[in-house]
Ligand code: SF4
């Protein structure tokens with residue numbers, strides 16, 4: 001049965017702007033583009049659910065089509081829904097492993113030195129390429145030793161002395177790969193007298209959505225909404241998020257794609273630069289030292305969709321001595337787990353080519369981006385250090 005909330009495809013006026021903006025359709029003729037795979041094909045799929053063209057798998061869920069659409073058609077959501085119906089019929093070990101970031105991260109961080117050495121060794125990369133179809137050319141992300149949550153346990157007592165507080169949704173990246181980003185976020189928030197608490201969160205579910213495990217993603221979404229609602233109901237605190245993709249999932253993908261209501265917390269979820277920018281404007285900006293560097297800023301796709309990239313740009317402009325070069329807004333190509341997969345790796349690289357060229361031509365001291373996978377993609381394809389805007393702000397705070 002057609003649900004009323006799912007009929008946005010009927011608002012399509014066939015202008016094809018979405019196809020012009022689709023980074024995948026631009027670089028391969030294997031993918032017919034968002035208009036065809038989204039609203040056009042949905043009309044047929046509603047009549048006959050068996051009519052799902054496997055080319056929907058080429059969509060990397062960057063959401064650039066939705067940003068461009070003048071009729072507010074949920075194009076990428078329509079395509080993801082169709083894709084998930086194919087995916088559940090075909091379980092692939094690689095996609096299963098890539099979607100279980102909590103499970104894999106908890107294991108890997110216990111023996112991170114061994115895992116990092118193995119992941120960069122040629123025999124393991126050959127094995128992963130041949131048997132799991134994870135591209136041999138892709139640099140695999142490094143794991144930290146232990147988890148951010150373990151570090152935070154010793155910190156929690158220092159966070160109770162602040163007048164205001166926030167709940168920090170740290171995401172898998174901070175927990176398993178980059179504790180420093182989590183520490184920088186706490187340093188920054190503490191510098192404006194805000195205490196930081198965490199809850200028993202689970203993976204936001206985006207890797208599951210990307211690999212077709214919608215039911216599992218829904219389960220995580222329900223858990224996260226429940227724990228975040230409980231954690232904020234008395235204190236009315238905001239929920240700040242350092243990953244642009246996690247923020248996008250909590251705020252928009254949960255209700256739109258997973259059908260999980262988030263109205264109990266939706267207006268409390270803020271991407272961290274949005275929250276900090278507003279706070280900086282309300283109270284005194286903390287003392288900052290000049291950095292005297294040139295930085296190129298890459299706004300990630302999901303942050304653009306969320307409408308928060310403007311806050312990151314404005315916040316970065318506050319850093320003294322920062323010569324900020326904002327890059328042309330475009331997809332870097334990695335799109336979470338997409339760019340690791342052997343069959344999509346060449347497409348992913350081709351999508352990012354123009355961005356890498358832009359960065360090289362600026363020759364900055366550093367590159368800034370809000371998304372962890374964009375960071376991996378840019379670091380692999382250029383020679384520059386890539387940091388989160390929060391890390392750069394933390395470096396500037398005295
Ligand atoms: S989400 Fe991105 S890749 Fe998918 S159809 Fe839209 S623009 Fe193209």
Ligand code: SF4
Pocket residue numbers: 011012013014015016017018019034035038039068069070071072073075
């Ligand atoms: S941009 Fe929107 S209205 Fe235009 S073709 Fe694409 S889905 Fe239809």
